Amino acid sequence: MILAPQKGRALIVIGALASVFVALGFRLFDLHVLQHKELSALAQANREQVVHQQGRRGAILDANGNLLANSLSVRIVTADATITATQAAAIAEKLAPLLKTDVESLSQKLSSPSHYVRLNPRAKLDEDTVQKIRAMKLKGIFFEDQFIRSYPNGPLASHVIGFVNSEHKGVQGIEASMDDYLEGQAGYEIIEHDRKGHEIRALRNEELGPRDGFNVVLTIDQVIQHVAEQELEKAMVEFKPQAGVIIVSRPKTGEILAMSSRPTFDPTDISGASVDARRNRCISDVAEPGSTFKIVVCSGALNEGIVSLNDQFDCENGAFMYAGRILHDAHPYGVLNVEEILFHSSNIGAAKVGLRMGPARLAEYIHRYGFGHKTDIALPGEVSGIAHPLARWNSLSITRIPMGHEIAVTPLQMLMALNTIANGGMRMKPMIVKSIVDPDGTPVLQYEPQQVGQIISPRTCMLMTTALRKVVGPDGTAPKAGVPGFDVAGKTGTAQKVENGQYVRKYYSSFIGFFPASDPQISILVSLDDPAGGAFYGGSVAGPVFREVAEKVAEYLGIEPQTPLAEVAKLS
Amino acid sequence: MKRNRKRESLRFGTVTKSLVVCMCIAISGLGYVWQKNAIYRLGDEIKKRETALSSAHKRNLMLAAQMAHLESPAQLEAECQQYNLSLVAPKESQVVRLYEPGQEWDMQMANAPLPAQLPPQARGPQPKTLAKR
Numbered sequence: 001m002i003l004a005p006q007k008g009r010a011l012i013v014i015g016a017l018a019s020v021f022v023a024l025g026f027r028l029f030d031l032h033v034l035q036h037k038e039l040s041a042l043a044q045a046n047r048e049q050v051v052h053q054q055g056r057r058g059a060i061l062d063a064n065g066n067l068l069a070n071s072l073s074v075r076i077v078t079a080d081a082t083i084t085a086t087q088a089a090a091i092a093e094k095l096a097p098l099l100k101t102d103v104e105s106l107s108q109k110l111s112s113p114s115h116y117v118r119l120n121p122r123a124k125l126d127e128d129t130v131q132k133i134r135a136m137k138l139k140g141i142f143f144e145d146q147f148i149r150s151y152p153n154g155p156l157a158s159h160v161i162g163f164v165n166s167e168h169k170g171v172q173g174i175e176a177s178m179d180d181y182l183e184g185q186a187g188y189e190i191i192e193h194d195r196k197g198h199e200i201r202a203l204r205n206e207e208l209g210p211r212d213g214f215n216v217v218l219t220i221d222q223v224i225q226h227v228a229e230q231e232l233e234k235a236m237v238e239f240k241p242q243a244g245v246i247i248v249s250r251p252k253t254g255e256i257l258a259m260s261s262r263p264t265f266d267p268t269d270i271s272g273a274s275v276d277a278r279r280n281r282c283i284s285d286v287a288e289p290g291s292t293f294k295i296v297v298c299s300g301a302l303n304e305g306i307v308s309l310n311d312q313f314d315c316e317n318g319a320f321m322y323a324g325r326i327l328h329d330a331h332p333y334g335v336l337n338v339e340e341i342l343f344h345s346s347n348i349g350a351a352k353v354g355l356r357m358g359p360a361r362l363a364e365y366i367h368r369y370g371f372g373h374k375t376d377i378a379l380p381g382e383v384s385g386i387a388h389p390l391a392r393w394n395s396l397s398i399t400r401i402p403m404g405h406e407i408a409v410t411p412l413q414m415l416m417a418l419n420t421i422a423n424g425g426m427r428m429k430p431m432i433v434k435s436i437v438d439p440d441g442t443p444v445l446q447y448e449p450q451q452v453g454q455i456i457s458p459r460t461c462m463l464m465t466t467a468l469r470k471v472v473g474p475d476g477t478a479p480k481a482g483v484p485g486f487d488v489a490g491k492t493g494t495a496q497k498v499e500n501g502q503y504v505r506k507y508y509s510s511f512i513g514f515f516p517a518s519d520p521q522i523s524i525l526v527s528l529d530d531p532a533g534g535a536f537y538g539g540s541v542a543g544p545v546f547r548e549v550a551e552k553v554a555e556y557l558g559i560e561p562q563t564p565l566a567e568v569a570k571l572s
Numbered sequence: 573m574k575r576n577r578k579r580e581s582l583r584f585g586t587v588t589k590s591l592v593v594c595m596c597i598a599i600s601g602l603g604y605v606w607q608k609n610a611i612y613r614l615g616d617e618i619k620k621r622e623t624a625l626s627s628a629h630k631r632n633l634m635l636a637a638q639m640a641h642l643e644s645p646a647q648l649e650a651e652c653q654q655y656n657l658s659l660v661a662p663k664e665s666q667v668v669r670l671y672e673p674g675q676e677w678d679m680q681m682a683n684a685p686l687p688a689q690l691p692p693q694a695r696g697p698q699p700k701t702l703a704k705r
Contacts, residue, residue, distance in 0.1 A: 056633075067640035073630040127627075152640035201622075202615030226645035485664070555661050560669060 047192045048205070055184020056147060056439075058213030060161055060174055062222040063257075063434060069161050069175070069267075071147040071168075075130050077119040083140030084110040091138055095119065098129050118144075149175075155266045157225045159280035160218070160259050160379065160432065163267040172278060174216055174433070176380045181436050181445075184213040214444055217434045219255040224248050227552045228258035232526075235545045236262050239531035241509075245282045245411045246545070247525045248553060251419035251514055253449035254428030256377070257522075257553075259412075283375075283382040286408035287508050287529075290495025291345045291477075291538070293404030293414075298342055298350070299421060299464050300365035301357045303456040309339045309463050313352040320348040323395040327351055327403075330494075330537075343470040345477045345492060347403040354402035362401065363390040368455045369417045370427065371409055377430040385409045404495055411510075415525040418491070418512045420455050421464050422520035427452040465489045469517050471539075478511055478539030483550045485561025487517035490546070492538035497530065506530045511542035515550060521559050524549055 031039060059070035077099065084091055092107035099106065099120045109117050119141075130143065149164045162173020169183075170176035187210030192203040228246040236244055248258040261281045265273030279285065301307045318332030329347050333340075341349030354362055366372065372387030386408040388397075393406075400406045412430060420427040429450040436445040456464075468489035472482040477492040490513025497506040510527035514520040526542040526549070535541050554561070641647060652659050 066643065067636060070633060070637055070640075072633050072637055150637045152637045153644045153646065156644065156646065199619060200612070200615065201619040202611045204615075223645050558667075558669070561664060 049191055049193055051189045051191055053187040053189065053210040054147060055186055055210035056212040057149065057164070057168055057184055058182040058439070059215045060178075060182070061215055061217045062220050062225075063218060063255075064221065065217070066222045067152055068157060068218070068220075068222065069149060069151050072150045073145055074148050075125045076144045076146050077125070077133060078142055078144050079110055079117045079119055080140040080142075081110055081112045081114045081117045084138075085113075087139075091141065094136060094138070095133065095141075098133060099125075149267075151267045153222065154268065155264050156222065156229060157220055157259070158265055158267045159261045159278075159282070160220060160256075161267060162380075163270050172381070173280070173379060174218065177378050178216045178433065178436075181214040181216060185211040187211070212439045215437045215439065215441075217437060219257065219431050219434045220259070221257050223556055224553055225258040225260065227556070228260040228549055229264075231545055231548045231552075232260050232262055234548075235526075235528060235541075239509075239528055239533060239535070239541055241528040241531045243281055243285075243529040245285075245525070245527050246549060247282055247411060247415050248549065249415060249419060249430070249523050251422035251428070251520045251523045253431060254416070254419065255431045255434075255449070259432075280379065280381060282411045283377060283379055284410070286383055286385045286410055287527075288407065288495040288498070289404040289409045289414050290493035290508060290510065291347070291350075291404055292418075292491045292493035292510055292512050293407065293409075294342060294345065294350045294402060295421060295464065295468070295491050296365055296369055296371075296417060297354050297357065297362060297402035298338060298467070299456050299460055300362060301353050302338070302463050303365075303425075303460040304357065304361060306357050306361075307338050307353055309467060310337050312337045313341065313349050315341075315346050315348045315352075318348070320351065320399075322351070322399050325396060327399055339467040339470065342464075342467040342491070343473070343476040345471075350402040351399035354398050359390055359393055359398050362398065363393070365455075366401070366407070368427075368453070369413075369420065370452070371407065371413055371417070375410075375412055375416055375430050377412065378433045382412075383410060385413055404493065411525050411527050414510075415512055415523060418514060418525075419523050421461050421468075422489075422514040422523055423461075424458040425454050425456040425461050427455045465517050468513075472513070472543075476539075477537070478543040478546075480540060481511055481513060481543035481546045483515060483547050483554065485563050486515045486550070486554060486559075487562050488513050488515040488550070489517040489520075490514070492543065493527075494536060494538045507536040509536050509538045509541035511538050511546045513546055513550070515554070516559065516562055518562070521557070522550065522553055524553075 056073070057071040060068045062068055077095070079091075081088075088107045088110035089103075091110055092103045096103040096106050101120070106119065109119060133141065134143075147168060149168065151158070151161065151163075158173075160173050162175035162177075163171055164175050165171050170179035175182065187208045188206075189204060189208075190206040191199045192205070193199050228248055232244050232246045235241070244262045246258065246260045247256065249256050259280070259282050261279070263274075263277040265277045270278070298307075302309070312335050315329060315333035315336050317334060318329040320327045327348055329349075330345070333344060333346050333349070336344060336346055336349050338349075338353065340346070341353065366387050372385055374382045374384050376382075388406070393401075397406050416427065416430055429452055431447060431449060433447055435443050435447060437443050468491055469487060470476050471490050471492065472478050472488045478490060481490055481492075482488055490511055493508070493510040493512070495508040495510075496503045497508060498504070499506070508527060508529055509531050510525065512523070512525045514523035524546055526545045528541055528545075531541045553559075651657075
């Protein structure tokens with residue numbers, strides 16, 4: 001039997017409990033029904049995380065598949081300096097020996113007012129060091145995976161390969177021109193993690209893997225490039241020029257096998273490289289070509305049938321008055337035929353061939369050979385050179401342009417002009433990229449040699465080759481450029497430099513040539529800017545460099561000498 | 573007695589049914605938990621292997637770069653000098669050139685007479701025939 005006061009208390013308790021349950025019920029209803037959308041989104045955001053993954057940048061390979069540039073994944077030690085600031089000195093002391101840096105600078109970084117400080121942006125950490133740092137369990141120190149660009153050959157072909165900026169974007173060379181192919185595509189994962197932040201793999205929601213960039217295969221051969229760089233370096237020491245370039249190519253296809261430029265830089269550390277050193281002089285520097293340009297006027301005149309190799313011109317004993325100005329030869333010559341004009345490199349003879357040809361036809365051949373236009377090589381920074389239109393020629397131009405004055409060309413343009421002669425008159429587009437392949441090596445894009453057009457006839461080329469062979473002969477201007485056992489055809493160039501609008505006693509010494517002359521396999525250009533020490537003629541400065549490069553390249557490529565070397569030794 | 577027996581048999585059936593249902597529920601529950609565990613375990617396994625694959629890939633890239641550096645002409649030259657190997661390029665007289673059989677060679681071979689068509693002196697030494705006994 002329940003008494004009245006007890007009943008009353010029971011009712012109060014029941015009422016209180018009921019109201020608590022009603023309140024709880026309402027709260028549950030509020031959380032699960034009324035606020036469901038916002039709260040479930042908040043909960044998901046707490047659990048889920050979007051992890052972005054960077055795609056690896058593709059590699060750059062040489063013609064034989066040797067690695068010239070690739071991207072490496074490295075661990076970067078980063079710090080939340082707002083956490084590490086209080087113990088900066090102690091942490092710095094522990095980390096400095098492992099990161100191979102000094103305690104003071106590290107301590108400064110650790111106490112900066114930033115949430116994100118990279119402690120080893122350049123140094124590559126091995127796995128052992130990473131584990132050691134992990135074991136220290138330092139608060140505010142964490143790791144980040146990042147790609148860095150590696151150039152295993154150091155400065156080799158640096159002007160061709162180029163470099164990337166801190167955001168892994170190509171800035172110069174192939175890195176810049178092929179950036180679209182090289183760049184990888186980022187991927188992402190939507191993951192759920194546990195309390196400790198570890199991913200719960202089974203609950204991975206969405207995944208789109210990153211795509212690595214394509215690899216770019218160049219026509220450059222790293223051994224030939226090394227030979228070119230080595231010989232250019234030797235020439236830089238011997239002749240102390242301000243700058244120098246060597247280009248090696250295949251005349252029949254236009255493939256560039258080596259492209260070297262001095263001064264140079266190391267793409268792994270561009271901070272110390274000047275703008276001057278980073279410039280690829282083979283395509284971005286223009287200069288008057290000097291006597292090498294005589295191949296253009298002579299081949300044009302021969303092609304038009306205006307002259308034959310035996311046609312004679314009076315070279316006025318070294319001084320020719322035209323339009324009120326005297327034109328000089330390096331050595332006085334009397335009457336020379338066209339062949340002799342080429343191998344003695346007579347300015348007056350070339351000027352007279354030009355006069356017989358006429359300005360319109362000369363201008364036409366300059367245009368046909370591609371001067372004044374970019375060669376469209378797949379490298380950034382190429383310039384067109386300067387070839388004035390006929391309307392801007394003055395009365396002297398017709399005598400000055402044939403000897404390579406009043407015109408400015410890039411070394412590559414000049415070599416491609418010679419290649420046209422070596423290739424039976426067919427002008428080829430220079431080729432530096434051979435193919436684009438995917439990371440597994442499957443070709444995606446194959447580049448084929450491209451013909452620009454027939455500039456001169458094969459017969460003219462044969463005549464030109466006959467004359468150019470004599471340039472390296474005993475009576476020519478470059479006997480030192482002769483390669484034992486091989487028939488070499490070439491042309492020297494010694495162009496005076498212009499400073500402040502005036503010709504000064506400084507020279508561009510150059511030699512361009514191809515071999516074997518009967519079946520050209522290789523063409524080489526050597527050019528040195530202002531060699532010191534007295535010698536400045538192209539034949540005596542650039543000629544020997546050409547020979548050294550040609551000998552080594554022939555040996556490496558197994559090009560058979562026309563005269564067995566044993567016989568050459570006997571003859572010499 | 574009969575009624576009692578009937579009641580007992582009814583209870584046994586019900587109990588058996590209940591037990592079967594309970595066991596089914598328990599098995600399903602345990603199976604679900606086991607499967608969930610297996611999924612998480614496999615997920616962890618996949619994650620570990622993904623990590624291992626990724627590090628192997630990174631290591632591979634690192635080694636490829638190291639290999640490229642060691643095989644670079646400059647490095648090879650430096651090694652040759654360091655170990656004084658006195659390596660030199662072969663002389664032309666030491667080189668034997670083998671020509672790739674190309675179209676010309678194929679045509680030459682196609683037109684070449686068969687050994688049987690060659691005169692006896694060009695066929696080389698002939699096998700001796702044994703006299704019949």
